[in-house]
Amino acid sequence: MPDEYQSEAELEKQFMRKLNALGYKSVHIRDEQGILNHFRDLLNTRNKENLKDNDLSDTEFERVLNALVGSKTLYEIAQQLRGSDVQPYGKIVINRDDNSELYLDFFDGKDFENNIYEVTHQVTVNAAYTNRYDVTVLVNGLPIVQVELKRRDVDFTQAFNQVIRYRDESFRQLYRFVQLFVISNGSDTRYFANGDGKLNSNFIFYWTDVNNHWLNDIDAFSASFFDVKRLHSLIAKYTIFDGDHQRMMIMRPYQVYATEAIVKQAKEHPDENGYVWHTTGSGKTITSFKASRILAQETDAKKVIFLIDRSDLDIQTSKNFNSYLPKTVSNEPALDQTTNTRKLVEQLRSSDTSLIITTIQKMNNAIANDRYKDILTPLQDQRIIFIEDEAHRSQFGEMRKNVNRWFHNSQHFGFTGTPIFAENVGPDGRTTETLYNKELHKYLIKDAIRDHNVLGFSIQYINTINRKEELLDGNDEVSAIDTKEVLESDDRLRKIVKHIINNHNSVTHKKHYNAILTVQSTELALKYYRLFKELDPINAVKVTTIFTWAANEDTNEENQGKEDLTSRHGLDSVIKDYNQQYNTSFSTDNFKDYFSDVSKRMKEHSDATPNDNIDILIVVNMFLTGFDSPRLSTLYVDKKLQWHGLIQAFSRTNRVEGHAKPFGNIVAYRDIKRNTDDAVQLFSAGSSEAFFVPSYAELLNDYKEAVSNLHEVVQKPEDVDKLFDLGDDALKEFVIAFRSILQIHNKIRVYDDFTWKDLAGEFTDGELQSLRGKYSTVYHSLYDNNDHPEKASVLDDIDFELDLLAVDKIDVRYIVNLVKSINVENEDNMNADRQKIKRLLDNADSPELRTKAELLSKFLDEVVPTLKANDNVSKALSGYLEDQRNGSIKQFSEDTKVPASVINEQVGTYEFYGKPDDRVLNEVFNEAGYGFKEKLTLKKRVVSFIEDTVKKYNIFS
Structure with missing residues (x-):
């Protein structure tokens, strides 16, 4: 067993050796420019045939970086890496210096062997602050996984807070391609997806074996998770894109194993059904969607039909279905929400539709209606695979029997969080096992609670x-x-x-x-x-x-x-x-x-x-x-x-x-x-x-112990003020001690038994409230200070868990999420949603939000009322912002005589590098014949406009 006091450096060496043994080649890269140079070399080699031995010039490589990253969100970058039904995997097209088109391949999402896997460490990035990253896993030269390590006697969650700091301070250029983070102290290891907006420590995941046993130790974790074929599958296959919330989700191990078990059953035993028992709240819908997609792509099934019960199809569920599945070329929603059975029949007849999502009620109507008999009869002997969500609710009645009688060569996979056993069997006497035969994977409520995927x-x-x-x-x-x-x-x-x-x-x-x-x-x-x-x-x-x-x-x-x-x-x-x-x-x-x-x-x-x-x-x-x-x-x-x-x-x-x-x-x-x-x-x-969570008596004992620990640091609230003179270590002790109080109080407060009399002489409600204020003061004194030192405070690595103190921050992302969820299917609801958001905008106290309030209000007034039921609000907002930005740039161009193409290009440069390109601006001003003073004044005006444009229109960043 590794030494309990193994240093972070020793742990890093051990981890690098493990990755080398798994097939990752170590490369020596020391800084951000080195990352760019290495990627450029591999890109030239990978595309040698298309390049015709004429490697990318500096300006061409700049176009590559702009095409790959530019002003894209992390969500858009992730989609570009993987491709879609209408966009090829990992490919871009740029214009060469001679204006000819050049296609470049930078990632193969289908064949894991057609990629290069490398690892480097201690890459230094000089941005707002200088940061040095522990271990970076590269695929074809792109940083794809970032690993942050802590020594074995340190809480691994400190690495999570370090990731947040690094990402906010210095993740730019190719480091925006990071898809996954892994954090570990050697003994405890977790993974989670990168994305736009805030990272949530509640959504960092364990990796397990197929039987749900934790693989926590860094060696055991790496042997499974970082197996080259497995990592490739996690990147290329087992991610979900939520279009409504513009976020990428990485699947959890039990979801991956269940999907693989279904695909294996379909390929090897096409005449046998199967079911997945994944507890309620564990994300069965995501698993079943992913299984449906892969079955449609990788099996010889004529149709894969995702069958749900109409009673489950509320408006939000429908939006989720559509947001997870890629749009067709015509941008039609993947899920038909109409009650028109003919639409389903058309999908069943169409050779272009391999995956269908419908309700069991509509399917039953289709096969029972004589008018569709001639159309559907040819499907009776074809191979049809059904995926059935919440199997115990909709699959035990006559409709399921009717479907089975019609489709003679069908295979059924059911998902349930609460199977039917002999103990809870219904009047017809059928259990989940009699209906679906084989249990393919199991993830119980005790597993989900243990893994913190659901609560007790x-x-x-x-x-x-x-x-x-x-x-x-x-x-x-x-x-x-x-x-x-x-x-x-x-x-x-x-x-x-x-x-x-x-x-x-x-x-x-x-x-x-x-x-x-x-x-x-x-x-x-x-x-x-x-x-x-x-x-x-x-x-x-x-x-x-x-x-x-x-x-x-x-x-x-x-x-x-x-x-x-x-x-x-x-x-x-x-x-x-x-x-x-x-x-x-x-x-x-x-x-x-x-x-x-x-x-x-x-x-x-x-x-x-x-x-x-x-x-x-x-x-x-x-x-x-x-x-x-x-x-x-x-x-x-x-x-x-x-x-x-x-x-x-x-x-x-x-x-x-x-x-x-x-x-x-x-x-x-x-x-x-x-x-x-x-x-x-x-x-x-x-x-x-x-x-079950702890009893009241157990929590009360924990509360008293936490109070005792707090009093070892401070006896009364005013003592906290003295800690500022003692330095970060003293403040850290207070934060940890009082955070424990908050955590326990948050649990015990819901019990009817709870009374402050049980803590008489030890702690009072008044002390709790006063210490809340002191706790908040400690946080704001550290993070609201513009002179935050370059060398990170030890308190940077502490999770303050501020949601125990405060709730709902009304910021740009909060408002944009409300806008994207507007219900355009009902005019009254739409107007109510609009008015709610406008009230929030009128009272905006966030400086960032105030700069965008007028823009968002205009969108709510001018565009939203024109949207139709199936329109995507998020896409409409993106289009509106682009039109408004282009109009603003055009007007500024006319006012200043600076070409709109130059301003557009410099806006992109500013978004990418954090500043416009002085060289390009000077060339434009020189060509226009401006004098020194005129050039200085105009340059200041152009730079100011570019900064304001980025701040105003970059709502999704």
Whole structure:
């Protein structure tokens, strides 16, 4: 075993030797210019035939750099590296000095052997600050993976913070090609994708073997992850591009292994089905999409059909599907959202469409309709592969049987987070295994919680009646008791509503997060809604409800004269309130639009626009499956849940978001403990330890210990001021000690048991608040100081976890993401979205945002109202910004007589190098015959314009 105190230099040498053994050649490169020269040499060699032995000139190589990097975002660079359906892998075209076109190949994404793999270390880059990078993995001379190391006795997360600093300070030119980061202290190793915007420490991943065992040690990690064929597959194949959010995502190991298992089954056993058991929240949709794409590309299947249930196809899900899949040449959306079955039939008939995404309902309609029989009959004996998302919901009925009867030569792959076993089998007696035969890969909830891919759960059972509640949940021996009357009594419901109102702030981090209340029936949902309106007249907690209504429901007779408790009348009354609250115009006649708006508000819950939020959504069954939102943290339960329904409902709350969300919070007003324990045992394969977070008693002990550690550093808040005189090491001790307090307090605050009396004599609420201020002062004194020393402070390597103190920073990226998510499919919703964003722009306090506010407002007023339902808002914004920039440059060119082509070129140069090219500007001014003073004045004006243009129009950077 390596020495526990192995130095960083020794670890680096060990790692380099490992990469050499795996086939990476060491190259000696010391600085940024060396990286450029080396890439140029390899590019010339790689394209020798096209170059006709006439290597790239300096100006041609400059054009290459501009084509590769230029003013592109990291997202655009990543796409260019991999290519797409309409763009070849790793190729660019430039004009040679003689104006002839030259095609250059810089990466082969299909054949890993047709690339050169190298490694270098300690490359120095002199930018705003001088930084020296530990280890850089090169592919064809391009820096593709950046590895940052720390010695074994140092927390590896320090390397994460170092990556952030390096990236912000000096990642430029070819270093913008870095696709992946690896961080390690030798014992703990993680990887994550590069991208535009902020990196989130919650999304750094473990690498594992196929059985989900961690490969943490740097040698074990490298042997698998840095195997040349594996690294190539991660770069070229196992990435996902999210077009709506303009980000590249790297797949996690279990997603990769599941995809490979499906492809292997399809190629080697085309007559056998299979299923993947990946727990809810682990990213099954991404895995199934990737598997669908590869099956369409690499198998002899006539069609690959991604089959989903219509009930899962809310507006956000549809956007995700379209954003993950590349657009066709005509830029048509990959997913047909219409109810028109003919569109599906056309895709089935077309020889140009190998991958189809549709619903099982539409597929069933197509094969059942005689008018399509002649078209679809030729497909009956063709090889068809079906990928079925959330297999347990849509694949056990008659529609699945109909599909099987029609397609005689079909193969089915199912994805489920909660399989059907003998214990939770439905009336038809079929389990997931009987339907799909073979389990191809498994990733359980205990694995996902262990890997921090989803959160564990805090479950509180609140007693609301005097009797033992299990006797009121349907046991035979007490069937005479009117359980409905007891459980749905006004007195009990009032107690629950009061409890929720009184505690909602603490369980949702002062409404930074939102919640779902699930109840037994639509009638009960409406009762709860009315009680919230009655007991919270000032609307401090914004509540609404949604459910599918029935025209002739069972309770209509008993509720005659009380129309607000019949489902449709009651829901219309709720929607009327909703329209007043959110300035919308829905009704049950356009229920789909109401559903979409509710879904969007639940997902876009924001501290910046609290009046646009839904704090608590009351549901019966809707939103308990398939709804993913990191901002949902709490589930209030007043209904009987069991087996897969229980796990699915709980799992709405456990999406990873930030440090302020330590777990999914379940508050149960019925005694479902036995059902919870049984479900957890079943879906954790008998091991449930990871599912539950520590008890209140355990957290209280941790809190007291953390307070004791803090008092060893400072006895009282004012003592923090003295630490500034003692230097960075003293401040670092305080940051770590108080950060621990914040982490524990964030967990314990949601417990009903929590009271400051339990810490009496040790710590108080007042001390906590005062120390929050001191903690914030320490942070801002370091990072708001313009005279930040070139030599990094030791505090640079500490994660302050500021989201435990504050939330939602309203900056350019925040606003742009809101713009890109505008719902252009409904005019009322679109106008509401526009007004919300304009309010934020009017109150912008970020200097960077203020420079772009007018531009964005004009886009909202002039362009957004003209967009059609299938238009891509992000693409429209990019086009608008380009037109506005070009118009501004044209006007400036006319005013100054400086050619627009020169200004355009210098804007690109400024974006790439951080300054315009003086040599080019001087040549232009000299040719125009300007005198010295005129030249000086004009140059200052041109440079100022270029700087302002970059600041104003570079919204996506």
